[in-house]
Amino acid sequence: MDKCIDAGGSLVDFEGRVIQPSLYSIGEKWQVGEVTVAQEHMASAIVQAVMTAGLLRSPPPVLIGKRVLLACVAGNHHAIGLRMVCDAFQLAGWDVQYLGADVPTESLLDQVAKWKPDLLALSASFAQHLATVKDVIT
Template identity: 30%
Template sequence: MIVQSVNTYRNDYLEQLLSGNRNECSRIAKQYISENPSIKDLYEDVFRGALYQVGVLWETNKISVAKEHLATAITEGILNELYGNLEVLEKQNKKVILTCVENELHQVGIKMVADIFEINGWDTYFLGTGIPVTELVKYIKEENPRVLAISMSIFFNYQTLVRMIDVLKQEFPDLSIILGGQAFLHKKEGDFKKIEDIKYVSDLYELDHYLKTI
């Protein structure tokens, strides 16, 4: 049972992120886990909520890009600290490749997604940022994954995503592709229909449910 409210944890974590206090952020995360041993809840209720707020503060020029990058780096470091806490279910003999849209610089969200796949017993191939679509195509041919997961944090990269998916669909018409990320909070419905045949996952709970159906 969580002694403090989720909102308190999230707000405290956000405050320490903005102060650049990694040790305190780590302590808050570990305290949460001691009260609620669900990595998925921690990621969704604390990390994701705090980082989305950091993104909003950056977009509205209330914090610098340096502070935004620091918040992301701190959280990614804590994900690495907590990796040993993942309780993996029965292995599924399924592969997923995880990457970001070309030109994206933020990989912490897709890293959390990778952990949810691992918890569900998948073999994960986390590529992170900076992978050109030509290299991604080559790697997909090498590994033959069941799913490709793509993250987009900045809506400015939407047309890049559309072009990327066009290439992937031509090369791999039967490959399951899922999308997620903060950028989709600002999506325009008309534009989104251009890639309506792609699965959009709004949060880690939806992802977890989806993985139990495929």
């Protein structure tokens, strides 16, 4: 990752081409019992540390005066994909607030009212999360 960014590559490219396929592969291996839950947790922790280091190593963006608030809807614990989306906005100059996994709807709406973002980015993983997405939007 360091070499990629130092050579002028973007963190977002690295995340999309290296980290995302690695996690998808871990998911497939976990599904067929080749990777344990502990190993998946370890991989998740490692990639989040790598992503943080990548953000710190990236050239500072030129701010564009727009705000995006990002959250996983209540019940969704898959936060890494949203974090990649957050990095893309941040590196494109947006002011970001990233609330992470499993954000209760009431609390999310309260934060939207307080911070007044230009854009609200929601993440859902399963069909049953869609009702919550609908609630938040309503």
